[in-house]
Amino acid sequence: MIDQSDNVIKLNSISRRMFILAAAKVLILGGIVSRLFFLQVKENKKYLTLSDKNRIREWKLPPVRGDFQDYFGNTIAGNFEAYQLHLIPEQVDNFRYTMNRIKNILELSDKEFQKIIKRKKEIKPWETLIVADNLNWKNFSKINNNLYDLNGVKPIISISRNYPYKENYTHILGYVSQASENDIISSEMVKEKFVQGLKVGKIGLEKTFENKLIGSNSIERYEVNAYGRRISQLAFQEGDKGETVKLTVDTEVQKLANELLKNKSGSICVMDIFTGHVIAMQSSPSFDPNAFVFGISQDDWQLIRNNPMKPLINKSLSGNYSPGSTIKPIVALSALENEIVSPKFTVNCRGHKHPLELYGQTYHCWKKEGHGYVNMREAMKQSCDTYFYEVSRRLGVDKLSITAKNFGLGNKAFGNLFGNEKNGLIPSTVWKKNALGKNWLLGETIITGIGQGYIQTTPIQLCLMTAQIANGGHKIYPQLVLKDNKNVQEDKFIQLIKNKKNIKFIQDAMFSSTNEIRGTSYRSRIDDPKYQFAGKTGTAQVKRITERDRELDLKTSEIPYEERDHALYVAFGPYRNPRYALSILIEHGGSGGSNAAPLAKILFKKIIDRHEVRKNFVTNKYLEI
Amino acid sequence: MYLHRKLENKGNFFRRIRGLDFILLFCILLLGVISLATMYSTDGGQVLFHTKSHFFKFVIFTLLMLVISFFNIRFWFSVGYLGYLSITAMLIWTIHFGITASGSQRWVDLYFINIQPSELMKIFIILCLAKFFHRKRLDNVNSFYSVIISLIIIFLPMSLVIIQPDLGTALLISISGLVVLWFAGLNHKYFFYSFLISVLSLPFIISFLKPYQKLRVLTFLNPDRDPLGAGYQIIQSKIAVGSGGLFGKGFLKGTQSYLEFLPEKHTDFIFTLFSEEFGFFGSVILLLIYAIIIYRIIRIGSISRSYFAKLFCYSFGTSMFVYIVINMSMVLGLLPIVGSPLPIMSYGGSSMLATMIGFGIVMSAKIHSDQSIA
Numbered sequence: 001m002i003d004q005s006d007n008v009i010k011l012n013s014i015s016r017r018m019f020i021l022a023a024a025k026v027l028i029l030g031g032i033v034s035r036l037f038f039l040q041v042k043e044n045k046k047y048l049t050l051s052d053k054n055r056i057r058e059w060k061l062p063p064v065r066g067d068f069q070d071y072f073g074n075t076i077a078g079n080f081e082a083y084q085l086h087l088i089p090e091q092v093d094n095f096r097y098t099m100n101r102i103k104n105i106l107e108l109s110d111k112e113f114q115k116i117i118k119r120k121k122e123i124k125p126w127e128t129l130i131v132a133d134n135l136n137w138k139n140f141s142k143i144n145n146n147l148y149d150l151n152g153v154k155p156i157i158s159i160s161r162n163y164p165y166k167e168n169y170t171h172i173l174g175y176v177s178q179a180s181e182n183d184i185i186s187s188e189m190v191k192e193k194f195v196q197g198l199k200v201g202k203i204g205l206e207k208t209f210e211n212k213l214i215g216s217n218s219i220e221r222y223e224v225n226a227y228g229r230r231i232s233q234l235a236f237q238e239g240d241k242g243e244t245v246k247l248t249v250d251t252e253v254q255k256l257a258n259e260l261l262k263n264k265s266g267s268i269c270v271m272d273i274f275t276g277h278v279i280a281m282q283s284s285p286s287f288d289p290n291a292f293v294f295g296i297s298q299d300d301w302q303l304i305r306n307n308p309m310k311p312l313i314n315k316s317l318s319g320n321y322s323p324g325s326t327i328k329p330i331v332a333l334s335a336l337e338n339e340i341v342s343p344k345f346t347v348n349c350r351g352h353k354h355p356l357e358l359y360g361q362t363y364h365c366w367k368k369e370g371h372g373y374v375n376m377r378e379a380m381k382q383s384c385d386t387y388f389y390e391v392s393r394r395l396g397v398d399k400l401s402i403t404a405k406n407f408g409l410g411n412k413a414f415g416n417l418f419g420n421e422k423n424g425l426i427p428s429t430v431w432k433k434n435a436l437g438k439n440w441l442l443g444e445t446i447i448t449g450i451g452q453g454y455i456q457t458t459p460i461q462l463c464l465m466t467a468q469i470a471n472g473g474h475k476i477y478p479q480l481v482l483k484d485n486k487n488v489q490e491d492k493f494i495q496l497i498k499n500k501k502n503i504k505f506i507q508d509a510m511f512s513s514t515n516e517i518r519g520t521s522y523r524s525r526i527d528d529p530k531y532q533f534a535g536k537t538g539t540a541q542v543k544r545i546t547e548r549d550r551e552l553d554l555k556t557s558e559i560p561y562e563e564r565d566h567a568l569y570v571a572f573g574p575y576r577n578p579r580y581a582l583s584i585l586i587e588h589g590g591s592g593g594s595n596a597a598p599l600a601k602i603l604f605k606k607i608i609d610r611h612e613v614r615k616n617f618v619t620n621k622y623l624e625i
Numbered sequence: 626m627y628l629h630r631k632l633e634n635k636g637n638f639f640r641r642i643r644g645l646d647f648i649l650l651f652c653i654l655l656l657g658v659i660s661l662a663t664m665y666s667t668d669g670g671q672v673l674f675h676t677k678s679h680f681f682k683f684v685i686f687t688l689l690m691l692v693i694s695f696f697n698i699r700f701w702f703s704v705g706y707l708g709y710l711s712i713t714a715m716l717i718w719t720i721h722f723g724i725t726a727s728g729s730q731r732w733v734d735l736y737f738i739n740i741q742p743s744e745l746m747k748i749f750i751i752l753c754l755a756k757f758f759h760r761k762r763l764d765n766v767n768s769f770y771s772v773i774i775s776l777i778i779i780f781l782p783m784s785l786v787i788i789q790p791d792l793g794t795a796l797l798i799s800i801s802g803l804v805v806l807w808f809a810g811l812n813h814k815y816f817f818y819s820f821l822i823s824v825l826s827l828p829f830i831i832s833f834l835k836p837y838q839k840l841r842v843l844t845f846l847n848p849d850r851d852p853l854g855a856g857y858q859i860i861q862s863k864i865a866v867g868s869g870g871l872f873g874k875g876f877l878k879g880t881q882s883y884l885e886f887l888p889e890k891h892t893d894f895i896f897t898l899f900s901e902e903f904g905f906f907g908s909v910i911l912l913l914i915y916a917i918i919i920y921r922i923i924r925i926g927s928i929s930r931s932y933f934a935k936l937f938c939y940s941f942g943t944s945m946f947v948y949i950v951i952n953m954s955m956v957l958g959l960l961p962i963v964g965s966p967l968p969i970m971s972y973g974g975s976s977m978l979a980t981m982i983g984f985g986i987v988m989s990a991k992i993h994s995d996q997s998i999a
Contacts, residue, residue: 054864
């Protein structure tokens with residue numbers, strides 16, 4: 001049907017067209033190959049990186065926090081192995097059943113149980129659910145005994161913060177707790193190292209040294225699939241533990257201070273008068289910081305928060321108190337230094353019937369009967385108020401404030417070390433004009449002379465003041481953190497006084513106050529020269545004493561707690577060869593002589609005994625090197 | 626006499642076996658083995674559902690191909706229209722009673738097998754048009770009547786497939802049809818003008834596209850506009866291919882695939898997985914195998930005496946080439962994503978069945994290359 005010639009034309013046509021297409025095909029194939037070459041050979045590195053980015057994911061683990069050590073290398077804040085219970089929901093065959101088993105074994109309350117169930121709903125099924133973060137050994141072993149019945153449940157030993165001395169160091173160290181949003185925003189370091197479960201310092205030195213203590217994260221590298229599920233572990237990079245921070249404190253003294261303040265509200269500070277090392281610094285009442293590590297329960301928190309003795313406040317640093325008579329050494333020193341009076345200057349103290357009168361105001365001495373004629377030494381010894389009214393009237397508040405500031409009052413003792421340290425207040429005429437807009441009154445000078453009125457100091461400032469009196473008037477810098485010896489660059493020798501004789505006189509007057517009959521703290525003296533100390537009592541009024549009060553003349557125990565006087569005591573010792581200074585404050589404790597000074601007697605025994613150990617410890621250290 | 630005939634029959638059988646194109650057969654079997662290995666890898670190095678299923682399909686359809694090849698090429702010429710019409714009927718059936726999967730109605734339930742008629746149409750449209758043009762005189766090819774008829778033959782199944790909707794397959798069917806028209810001798814200028822018109826009307830066509838199809842085009846133009854959404858497939862595919870490097874990550878070590886970053890790795894993106902594990906060299910070898918297969922098909926066409934066989938072989942070979950190029954361009958980010966499987970390699974029974982039927986007819990043309998069709 002088809003004629004031959006047409007067939008030939010047709011065959012020619014199809015062959016020609018095939019040839020054209022074949023050529024096109026070769027070109028296209030070349031294109032595909034070159035595309036493959038471009039992707040697989042030329043751009044290989046780029047895509048290999050992208051592929052690794054797809055499949056490799058890193059998990060940061062919480063870093064191990066650095067320790068705090070006391071002067072002797074005892075760990076006062078360390079880490080312990082917390083027994084935890086982890087569970088991966090998808091590995092559990094029957095979640096309800098397993099959870100109920102765990103609930104029975106651990107005796108969880110319904111509230112805790114619901115909390116865990118709620119948390120489970122928030123995570124992906126292959127993520128870890130922390131069922132319990134701090135089990136005791138009994139429960140942990142019970143879980144381990146029942147593991148055969150608990151598929152997918154993992155008992156884990158995890159590293160967590162521990163404060164072995166509990167409430168002893170709470171106010172110095174502070175505590176750590178779960179990092180909050182605020183912690184992350186305010187610190188680059190925390191932001192960088194943050195992982196779920198990271199604990200950061202909330203207050204105290206734990207907060208101050210956060211960057212040093214935090215350490216670096218361990219990193220687990222996993223291969224993951226497209227849904228983020230871990231397939232296999234590729235690498236584990238061990239992080240570094242945070243640095244250890246060494247403190248100057250002596251745990252033995254600290255523990256004693258804590259014991260002496262038990263059931264009282266107050267503070268004890270002990271300081272080396274030459275190095276400025278803080279040997280102990282305790283504020284009472286304290287609380288156990290371990291409670292915060294895994295989140296404190298609401299009930300416990302309310303108990304601490306609502307305690308009228310205010311355990312959350314570090315009274316050594318943040319408590320502004322009227323110094324009372326403990327300011328008298330500074331008043332006397334200032335008067336001598338400015339050559340206002342001589343030690344022989346005498347005043348007649350005639351008791352409550354003949355108080356000092358000034359512009360219609362009366363100023364009473366604490367002693368009803370009066371001290372009679374007293375010179376400066378006698379006035380210090382018996383803490384005669386009338387004498388110091390007269391001295392401060394002659395001295396004037398501005399000269400007094402210069403001396404007081406020189407000796408460290410009215411200024412943060414630790415600078416920026418603590419976020420919660422207060423300045424205290426040393427008033428002057430200029431200060432009053434600026435702060436209150438009023439002129440200074442002479443009557444205010446008079447009560448400033450016995451540490452009442454505007455003047456406010458913190459216990460650590462009083463301790464520093466005493467230390468600088470004890471060391472002969474040299475400036476020292478309080479230290480809580482042990483520095484490397486090489487880096488001590490501070491101005492070594494700043495003399496705070498003009499005349500050495502004056503400071504000797506003050507020291508002697510303080511000695512008489514403690515060690516001579518009729519001295520205000522005579523009953524707390526130690527006769528053994530090894531422990532003998534010199535001090536000054538103080539009784540700070542909390543409210544103004546009215547005529548009625550004076551007539552009633554109530555005993556401390558008969559006055560309501562909030563209206564009782566603060567008992568204060570500052571001292572240094574051993575007297576022959578001074579080395580340590582301390583300050584004691586008992587809030588609403590009554591008179592300083594009968595309530596604060598007796599503690600000093602116990603403390604000095606311990607402090608001086610410990611001094612031997614401390615001295616030898618240093619020598620040993622050098623020998624080891 | 627009887628014995629003689631029997632001997633003759635026997636001789637006939639061996640003659641047919643000898644007539645097979647062994648190079649083509651070898652390449653097909655090699656491709657089958659490679660595809661099985663790749664499928665094994667997609668199953669994560671285990672013999673699971675996909676591997677087993679692919680294996681059985683490959684074995685059955687290879688046998689089917691041999692059976693088909695033993696039929697005389699004349700027989701295939703005679704069933705050209707019938708085949709086309711029955712597949713068209715199946716397409717119409719699909720529209721009403723088809724099985725829906727992932728948003729489109731493509732499968733028809735044949736009780737023992739679920740089949741995708743649109744895939745089979747890729748072959749039968751070639752068969753039908755080859756038969757149509759076999760008897761046409763060259764002067765008549767460009768006549769109004771034959772152009773219209775052939776365009777109807779193309780547009781009918783194409784529109785039926787578009788309704789499903791399956792734009793990718795519809796495109797491949799029409800390309801297969803147009804390839805036949807080209808070889809049949811349709812004037813160049815028709816191709817040129819229609820190409821021009823389609824380019825000019827591209828904006829209008831785009832406005833008719835479904836939102837997800839528009840998204841694909843936009844994604845192709847800039848995959849990074851939505852890397853976790855529409856652009857995810859193509860980005861992950863390029864990462865997989867690119868990270869393969871010169872020699873690949875090694876068999877069963879393609880991280881992109883076994884960590885499930887690759888979507889559709891069994892079907893359209895099978896080449897990506899292969900390329901990741903075997904690298905540039907492996908991919909080029911795979912391409913080479915395909916090139917040899919296509920070359921053999923075209924060679925068989927060139928030695929065939931009948932115009933029908935020639936037309937079929939050339940068209941089928943070229944269509945194969947187009948399928949491969951489209952699939953590879955797609956996974957390499959050279960074309961927008963359209964659903965188009967890689968012949969034999971991709972998982973999918975209908976696609977393999979269609980390809981094997983094609984190979985069978987080509988083999989039949991080889992065995993009966995000296996047959997002329999009146």
